[in-house]
Every structure is written in structure tokens, then in C-alpha cells.
Amino acid sequence: MRMLVPVPPLAPVDRLVPVRAAACTIRDLEPEDRHEACLTLSLLISSWVRLHGLDLDEACEALMALRAAVIDSSGLEPRCEPVPLVVDDRRSAVLNLAQYLDGMVERATFVAGKDRGGVIDSALAELAS
Numbered sequence: 001m002r003m004l005v006p007v008p009p010l011a012p013v014d015r016l017v018p019v020r021a022a023a024c025t026i027r028d029l030e031p032e033d034r035h036e037a038c039l040t041l042s043l044l045i046s047s048w049v050r051l052h053g054l055d056l057d058e059a060c061e062a063l064m065a066l067r068a069a070v071i072d073s074s075g076l077e078p079r080c081e082p083v084p085l086v087v088d089d090r091r092s093a094v095l096n097l098a099q100y101l102d103g104m105v106e107r108a109t110f111v112a113g114k115d116r117g118g119v120i121d122s123a124l125a126e127l128a129s
Contacts, residue, residue, distance in 0.1 A: 003082055017063045018052040019069075026066070026101050027120040034102065045098045056090030065099040067104065069123035074108035 025044045034042040049059050064086075072077050084100040086093045108119045 011102070015117055016124075018048070018054055018058070019066050019127060020124055021052060022059075022062055022069055022098070022101075023066055023120045023124055026105055027116050029102055034054065040083065041102070042095060042100055046093055049094065059094045060086055060097060061089065063094065063101060067097075067101060067121060067128040070104055070108055070119060072110040073122040073126040074119055076104070076108055092127055101128075 020112070022045075025048055029041065032038060037095055045059075048054075049056070054062065063087075067084070070076065081104065084097055105116055105119050107113075109116060112119055112122065114122065
């Protein structure tokens with residue numbers, strides 16, 4: 001008889017570990033991942049939350065920190081960038097924030113003149129400073 005042993009989530013070494021992981025998830029999305037019927041983003045975000053042992057409020061905070069860093073580092077106009085609604089249903093809020101960030105990174109590529117990886121690298125450097 002096999003017994004399953006639960007594996008505890010990895011605890012972040014510092015507050016930027018989950019933000020970096022979320023940034024990499026957003027960076028690596030492919031165009032087909034953006035289709036409404038595609039579950040890739042939902043599954044990746046769910047895995048990210050679990051792997052880093054985040055509660056949903058912490059996940060929202062990490063995604064909002066990434067949002068601020070992308071705005072600051074890419075040249076997007078903060079007053080023109082929509083503020084995402086963070087609804088009471090935190091599961092929906094986390095997924096909506098991830099979808100919003102995906103679109104925002106795409107917009108930032110045009111403003112910053114960089115590819116998605118360059119936008120994310122600049123945002124992570126902004127967070128680390």
C-alpha cells in the first residue's frame with residue numbers, strides 16, 4: 001500500500017522570489033495561451049500560488065508589485081494605465097490580475113521598444129533596486 005506524503009510548499013527566501021516566478025510565468029506565455037478556452041494561464045498561476053505557499057492576498061500583492069515595476073521601468077504612462085479591479089473573490093482576482101499583466105507587458109513592449117523578456121527583466125531590476 002502506497003502512502004502519499006504531502007510536500008510542503010517552498011517558502012520564499014525573500015519577498016521577490018514569488019514576484020520573479022510570476023514574472024517568468026507572464027513572460028513565457030505564448031499567443032495561443034491567451035485564448036479564452038485555454039487553461040494554461042489558470043494552471044500556471046494556480047501552480048505558482050501553491051508552489052510558493054502564497055495565500056491569495058499575498059498573490060495579489062505580488063502581482064500588483066510586478067505591475068508597479070513594469071510601469072516604472074517600461075515608460076508606460078501611469079495615469080493612462082488602467083487600475084485592475086481586485087474583487088472580493090480572490091481566486092478570480094489573482095487570475096484577472098495575471099491576465100491584465102499579460103496584456104500590460106504586451107503594451108509595454110511597444111513603449112519600451114523591448115521584447116517581453118526585456119520588459120520583464122527591466123521590471124525585475126526595478127524591484128531589486
